[in-house]
Amino acid sequence: MADNQVSNPNPATGAAQHESSGGKLYLAFSLGGNAYSIEIERIREIIEYDVPTAVPMMPLAVCGVINLRGAVVPVLDLAVRFGHHPIVVSRRSCYVIVEVEHEGALHVIGLLVDRVTAVVEIDDADIEPPPAFGAQIDIDFIAGLARHDNRFLIILNMARALSIAEMSAVTRMGEEKLQQADPA
Numbered sequence: 001m002a003d004n005q006v007s008n009p010n011p012a013t014g015a016a017q018h019e020s021s022g023g024k025l026y027l028a029f030s031l032g033g034n035a036y037s038i039e040i041e042r043i044r045e046i047i048e049y050d051v052p053t054a055v056p057m058m059p060l061a062v063c064g065v066i067n068l069r070g071a072v073v074p075v076l077d078l079a080v081r082f083g084h085h086p087i088v089v090s091r092r093s094c095y096v097i098v099e100v101e102h103e104g105a106l107h108v109i110g111l112l113v114d115r116v117t118a119v120v121e122i123d124d125a126d127i128e129p130p131p132a133f134g135a136q137i138d139i140d141f142i143a144g145l146a147r148h149d150n151r152f153l154i155i156l157n158m159a160r161a162l163s164i165a166e167m168s169a170v171t172r173m174g175e176e177k178l179q180q181a182d183p184a
Contacts, residue, residue, distance in 0.1 A: 023123040028153055029096060029113040032084050036113075036154045037120070037146075044097040044108060046116055049089055066095065066110055073097065075110040076162065082141070087112055100158050109162060120153070122146045127155060 026037035027046075052064030052075045061081040065072050075095060079087045087093060092115035100107050130142040141161035146153045 023121045023126075026120050026122055026153070026155065027096065028117045028120050028148065030115050030117055031082075031087070031113050032079050034154060035117070035148070035151060036078075036156055037122075038096065038098060038156050038158060040119060042098045042100065042158055044099050047095050047097060047110075049093040049095065049112070052110075063112055068097065068108075068110075071108065073108050073110045075112055077112045078161075079112075081161065087114055090114070098158060100162055102159070120148055122148070122153070122155075 025040035027040055027043050028035055028037045030036075047068070050066060052066050054064045055062065055074075058064075061076050061078075063075040063077050065074050067073075077086050079085060089112075094113060094116060095110040096113055096116065097108060097110050100109060127144040127146045129144055130139045131145070132139075141157055143155045143157035146155060
């Protein structure tokens with residue numbers, strides 16, 4: 001999988017330079033025709049799509065696991081997680097590998113997205129709070145909205161958008177499956 005690495009958008013010096021100006025860097029990506037973003041600090045890398053290993057009895061949003069340089073990484077179809085149809089994989093589909101902290105532990109998760117579009121700088125003052133749609137739509141995964149290229153960029157709240165308990169279970173099951181396939 002290492003040969004499939006596309007980029008590492010988190011240069012430490014670049015992130016520090018932009019934070020001092022009041023803005024933060026975000027990775028923008030497309031998902032079902034909508035534009036989303038994640039703080040660049042959360043991004044570990046972006047890799048090309050490769051068919052994940054299915055893990056039985058997992059939630060629908062979990063595609064399976066991938067082997068990332070010897071580590072088992074659970075993969076989540078964000079479109080399904082947000083209540084939409086699964087992503088139709090194309091040549092631009094990729095995994096955004098993110099790090100999420102939960103209860104003091106760091107978890108690595110792959111997010112299947114339609115395509116990565118850009119790294120953008122957004123000033124904190126330009127981020128609007130999520131709109132109040134009412135009780136019928138769950139907007140907990142939205143940290144805010146920002147205008148970019150004449151459309152809204154939905155900034156995700158990664159801690160709420162991902163179920164770390166589900167991802168931990170997938171990782172354990174994936175490790176067990178890999179051990180069964182290759183007993184050492």
